[in-house]
Amino acid sequence: MIFLFFSVSAQNVNLDYYLPSGYTYDQEIAKPSSILGFEVGEWHANHTQVVQFYKAIAAQSPRATLITYGYTYEKRPLIMLAVSSPKNIKQLDRLKEQRGGLRYPDFKSDLEGMPVVMYMGHSVHGNEASGVNASLLSAYHFTAAKEIEEDLENIILLIDPAINPDGINRFASWVNSHKSYYPNGDPNNRELNESWPRGRTNHYWFDLNRDWIPVQHPESEGRIAQFQAWLPNIVLDFHEMGTDNTYFFQPGIPSRNNPLTPAKNFELTEKIAAYHAKYLDKIGSLYYTKESFDDYYFGKGSTYPDIQGAVGILFEQASSRGNLQESPYGKISFPFTIRNQFTTALSSFDAATDLRVELNTYMSDFYKDAKAEYTQDDNKAIIFGAMEDYGRTFHFADILLQHNIQLYSLEEDVTLNSVPFKSGKSFIVPLDQPQYRLVKSLFETRTTFQDSLFYDVSTWNMPMAFNLNYMSLSSKILNLAKVVNVSNGLSFKEGKVLGDAGAYSYAFEWEEYYSPKALYKLMDIGYQVRVSHEEFQTKDKKNYRRGTILVEKGNSEKSDEAFYEDLKTVAASSGVNIYALSTGLTGGVNLGSPSISVLKKPSIALLVGDGVGSSDAGEIWHLFDQRMEIPITLMASQRISVADLNRYNVIILPTGDYSALGEKEAAKLKSWVQNGGTLISRGSAMNWLADNDIAVFNFQSPDYSDTTSQKKYADLENDRGAKLTGGAIFNAKLDITHPIGYGYRSGEIHVFKQGNQFLEPSGNPYANPLVYTESPLASGYVHPTNLEMMKNKGVIQISGKGKGKTIGFVDNPNFRAYWFGTNKLFLNAVFFGQTINNASTR
Numbered sequence: 001m002i003f004l005f006f007s008v009s010a011q012n013v014n015l016d017y018y019l020p021s022g023y024t025y026d027q028e029i030a031k032p033s034s035i036l037g038f039e040v041g042e043w044h045a046n047h048t049q050v051v052q053f054y055k056a057i058a059a060q061s062p063r064a065t066l067i068t069y070g071y072t073y074e075k076r077p078l079i080m081l082a083v084s085s086p087k088n089i090k091q092l093d094r095l096k097e098q099r100g101g102l103r104y105p106d107f108k109s110d111l112e113g114m115p116v117v118m119y120m121g122h123s124v125h126g127n128e129a130s131g132v133n134a135s136l137l138s139a140y141h142f143t144a145a146k147e148i149e150e151d152l153e154n155i156i157l158l159i160d161p162a163i164n165p166d167g168i169n170r171f172a173s174w175v176n177s178h179k180s181y182y183p184n185g186d187p188n189n190r191e192l193n194e195s196w197p198r199g200r201t202n203h204y205w206f207d208l209n210r211d212w213i214p215v216q217h218p219e220s221e222g223r224i225a226q227f228q229a230w231l232p233n234i235v236l237d238f239h240e241m242g243t244d245n246t247y248f249f250q251p252g253i254p255s256r257n258n259p260l261t262p263a264k265n266f267e268l269t270e271k272i273a274a275y276h277a278k279y280l281d282k283i284g285s286l287y288y289t290k291e292s293f294d295d296y297y298f299g300k301g302s303t304y305p306d307i308q309g310a311v312g313i314l315f316e317q318a319s320s321r322g323n324l325q326e327s328p329y330g331k332i333s334f335p336f337t338i339r340n341q342f343t344t345a346l347s348s349f350d351a352a353t354d355l356r357v358e359l360n361t362y363m364s365d366f367y368k369d370a371k372a373e374y375t376q377d378d379n380k381a382i383i384f385g386a387m388e389d390y391g392r393t394f395h396f397a398d399i400l401l402q403h404n405i406q407l408y409s410l411e412e413d414v415t416l417n418s419v420p421f422k423s424g425k426s427f428i429v430p431l432d433q434p435q436y437r438l439v440k441s442l443f444e445t446r447t448t449f450q451d452s453l454f455y456d457v458s459t460w461n462m463p464m465a466f467n468l469n470y471m472s473l474s475s476k477i478l479n480l481a482k483v484v485n486v487s488n489g490l491s492f493k494e495g496k497v498l499g500d501a502g503a504y505s506y507a508f509e510w511e512e513y514y515s516p517k518a519l520y521k522l523m524d525i526g527y528q529v530r531v532s533h534e535e536f537q538t539k540d541k542k543n544y545r546r547g548t549i550l551v552e553k554g555n556s557e558k559s560d561e562a563f564y565e566d567l568k569t570v571a572a573s574s575g576v577n578i579y580a581l582s583t584g585l586t587g588g589v590n591l592g593s594p595s596i597s598v599l600k601k602p603s604i605a606l607l608v609g610d611g612v613g614s615s616d617a618g619e620i621w622h623l624f625d626q627r628m629e630i631p632i633t634l635m636a637s638q639r640i641s642v643a644d645l646n647r648y649n650v651i652i653l654p655t656g657d658y659s660a661l662g663e664k665e666a667a668k669l670k671s672w673v674q675n676g677g678t679l680i681s682r683g684s685a686m687n688w689l690a691d692n693d694i695a696v697f698n699f700q701s702p703d704y705s706d707t708t709s710q711k712k713y714a715d716l717e718n719d720r721g722a723k724l725t726g727g728a729i730f731n732a733k734l735d736i737t738h739p740i741g742y743g744y745r746s747g748e749i750h751v752f753k754q755g756n757q758f759l760e761p762s763g764n765p766y767a768n769p770l771v772y773t774e775s776p777l778a779s780g781y782v783h784p785t786n787l788e789m790m791k792n793k794g795v796i797q798i799s800g801k802g803k804g805k806t807i808g809f810v811d812n813p814n815f816r817a818y819w820f821g822t823n824k825l826f827l828n829a830v831f832f833g834q835t836i837n838n839a840s841t842r
């Protein structure tokens with residue numbers, strides 16, 4: 001039946017090609033082409049066209065209503081079409097509310113009578129366009145097909161056409177602008193090879209299909225709020241994979257199921273899979289299951305539902321990545337990919353209606369069982385916090401709240417097992433709550449695994465990512481300490497200026513998460529700011545740690561009052577408290593000490609474009625632009641040869657392949673460093689810098705050799721995969737007297753590692769502010785050879801050249817925007833790299 005690949009090209013496709021036989025359609029409902037101006041699959045619909053069509057359908061159909069649940073960074077609306085019987089549509093709010101009861105074990109409602117809810121999520125990866133385009137057919141079919149009238153009494157569809165509108169638009173625009181009217185399918189066509197950064201990701205180049213747990217982007221925030229309000233039974237997640245494939249639907253690889261997910265989830269997935277098989281058999285499309293993809297990391301769209309009583313289903317269609325592309329199975333046309341995705345939407349609809357009662361019962365049972373597990377658990381609550389930093393603690397609490405996790409704020413200081421938890425900077429998660437299982441997974445550390453391969457990260461312990469103290473408690477503590485329930489919302493606490501206008505100097509410590517934002521704002525206004533490399537004490541016995549920032553009016557013409565107002569504004573927006581100091585004669589060093597350095601405002605260029613790792617670059621861009629409100633230049637790396645680099649005092653090279661840069665660019669960068677620049681590099685960028693004599697970094701390769709003369713061919717892929725470090729958490733030792741370590745109170749921190757880059761510590765022991773410990777594994781999977789290799793190796797290293805230096809980060813301190821705990825290491829390089837003593841770097 002392979003001929004189907006050829007049968008329809010984008011040029012001669014019509015609606016009948018997609019629609020299943022045996023249905024009649026309501027003439028009052030607009031066909032997609034009547035709104036789009038072209039047939040589905042003829043062009044790649046852009047997001048505006050998609051929204052236009054959905055609005056038209058919502059206006060015409062009594063079966064549908066349109067929900068706008070947010071806006072992207074580029075201000076595109078995030079929409080979802082609820083489709084059900086006209087009667088249900090009229091009482092959607094009541095039906096939604098009723099579902100909340102499914103999470104409570106004493107729920108007595110009518111499981112037999114409740115509709116099933118199926119969320120259909122399309123093209124979270126923007127360049128996987130068959131999803132969003134198939135959603136046009138789903139919206140049409142489910143609102144217009146007369147024969148499903150009765151079924152709709154029992155089901156509510158939430159059709160989300162475009163999870164990632166900004167990426168979808170980037171891709172549609174690329175393909176459409178390179179489309180030939182007579183395509184030949186040659187993979188070398190420009191149409192089929194998007195330019196950097198491609199359409200997979202969102203505005204800041206983040207993979208939104210890893211953000212279901214971290215919830216760091218507006219797309220996820222809106223969607224998770226809908227998920228938590230609706231509690232869908234089934235979540236469909238439409239993707240594309242490489243061109244040289246067929247079609248995949250879950251179940252995924254059974255040995256990689258998350259052990260926290262009940263077995264019944266996989267049974268239901270298999271039951272549903274039988275429907276997809278039947279429907280794809282009918283149209284003659286090839287498919288497979290169980291051999292790839294997994295349900296391990298709960299931060300993916302098809303896995304997040306699994307820890308909340310629902311069933312997530314991943315679909316992966318071989319991509320045409322344009323209108324037509326050659327593959328071993330023949331030429332894959334865009335309409336063909338759309339038809340497969342629409343077909344499994346139809347099969348899912350049948351499965352959901354048939355399994356409705358079983359799915360609702362399963363969700364209710366899931367939460368009953370969770371309650372029973374809680375009862376068996378010796379732990380009754382978890383407390384977390386950072387005594388020195390409200391910002392990080394707040395952001396972690398905010399994530400928990402978005403997942404509908406109940407939370408209490410601690411309102412008095414307590415010390416537990418010698419760990420102090422401060423009032424207002426600590427929270428308590430009671431385990432006696434419906435989201436018990438999700439909570440367990442967010443706080444879990446795991447170092448033993450059934451399988452040694454992972455489609456994504458092997459661990460996501462959140463307090464480690466946030467560098468927070470946390471502890472499981474055998475009592476609920478809620479009745480032992482003063483607490484306030486904050487489950488209904490939490491707002492960020494503003495910082496204050498303590499003391500009056502006209503003080504001798506002002507100071508703030510570097511431990512608050514947003515202290516770099518405060519520092520930059522003050523520099524930008526033009527005040528004199530300095531960083532203290534030694535501790536000092538004021539008369540009121542307050543100790544100011546290394547990294548404390550001192551702010552004076554400097555050459556600014558502003559009045560004392562205007563200066564004071566600026567300090568107040570900065571304190572409020574950053575959550576940082578700023579203290580007035582009345583004299584320079586402080587304990588420890590005095591305020592005019594040579595160990596307090598004047599800071600230059602960073603002027604930052606971030607290299608981007610071909611070869612550069614777009615997610616690494618995007619995480620850095622997001623950190624500056626969204627969190628710290630610091631403007632930076634995104635500079636295409638080829639521009640090094642023509643740009644005036646003296647405009648910048650900080651240049652950042654994300655991980656990537658810089659081999660396209662020539663000797664001229666390398667020489668220019670080298671002389672910029674020699675003249676005093678601070679170069680910050682990550683991952684494989686460090687190799688390029690070392691190869692071009694811009695910095696000295698020495699790497700080691702693990703030795704996997706063994707003497708076995710014969711190994712099973714069948715084990716080849718697994719043996720290879722087991723050597724990959726897909727993502728795990730490691731213990732590292734931080735020198736908190738080094739400028740890179742300022743703002744940290746403890747020398748023990750966690751770092752997130754992906755990949756096998758192993759850095760020899762510098763021969764100068766002062767140039768290694770962060771190294772792995774002797775026993776580095778904290779959580780996740782790592783191959784024993786890699787673990788051995790990693791011990792005492794460098795994580796951050798500084799290499800000097802002339803007046804400047806290169807700071808290398810082996811591991812990613814900005815991983816997926818939720819590693820709040822290591823962001824400061826990176827920001828320290830940006831702000832304090834200029835002050836690092838050159839004698840420590842060579």
Ligand SMILES: [Zn+2]
Binds near residue numbers: 128240
């Ligand atoms: Zn995908």
